[in-house]
Amino acid sequence: MDEGFICEAVGSLVVVRLSQPVTTRVLEECQLCVLETLQQTGSKAVLYDLTEMSPTPVNVLLYQRLLDEHIRHLELRRAIVVPNTHIAHLARLAFGVGDYKLFYDDLEAAKRFLRDASPFSSADWSIRVTEERRLRERRSSPRSSGGRRERDRVNR
Numbered sequence: 001m002d003e004g005f006i007c008e009a010v011g012s013l014v015v016v017r018l019s020q021p022v023t024t025r026v027l028e029e030c031q032l033c034v035l036e037t038l039q040q041t042g043s044k045a046v047l048y049d050l051t052e053m054s055p056t057p058v059n060v061l062l063y064q065r066l067l068d069e070h071i072r073h074l075e076l077r078r079a080i081v082v083p084n085t086h087i088a089h090l091a092r093l094a095f096g097v098g099d100y101k102l103f104y105d106d107l108e109a110a111k112r113f114l115r116d117a118s119p120f121s122s123a124d125w126s127i128r129v130t131e132e133r134r135l136r137e138r139r140s141s142p143r144s145s146g147g148r149r150e151r152d153r154v155n156r
Contacts, residue, residue, distance in 0.1 A: 005017060005030045016049065020053070047110055
């Protein structure tokens with residue numbers, strides 16, 4: 001589990017399991033994986049299993065809110081399963097507002113909450129996954145000393 005997460009389709013749900021303290025890079029990779037899996041399955045329901053997750057710095061978790069702004073229009077339904085109030089507090093910080101519900105060590109109740117999430121148009125996902133990939137590639141390209149990325153300078 002080098003990535004720090006597992007993302008998989010389980011029936012009509014996308015299940016994400018985080019077990020290590022995460023970084024902003026892990027959050028980006030996880031979101032991209034979630035988007036791709038949602039596109040493949042046609043679901044709008046995501047189950048985050050944080051029962052094995054270690055506490056993560058707040059500044060990293062707040063980055064999840066920024067990532068969520070890019071997909072807010074997709075109106076995902078999320079259930080977040082936590083082991084205790086400390087992880088629950090961190091999850092609330094990470095996800096802020098939105099259609100999600102916290103569950104304390106109750107995966108079955110979380111699955112029931114997500115069952116009535118309806119299918120969506122795959123066109124929205126194709127566009128979003130393309131944008132997420134472009135963002136990831138842009139962030140990974142080296143910058144020159146003037147602040148512009150090498151690729152951008154060559155294209156001008």
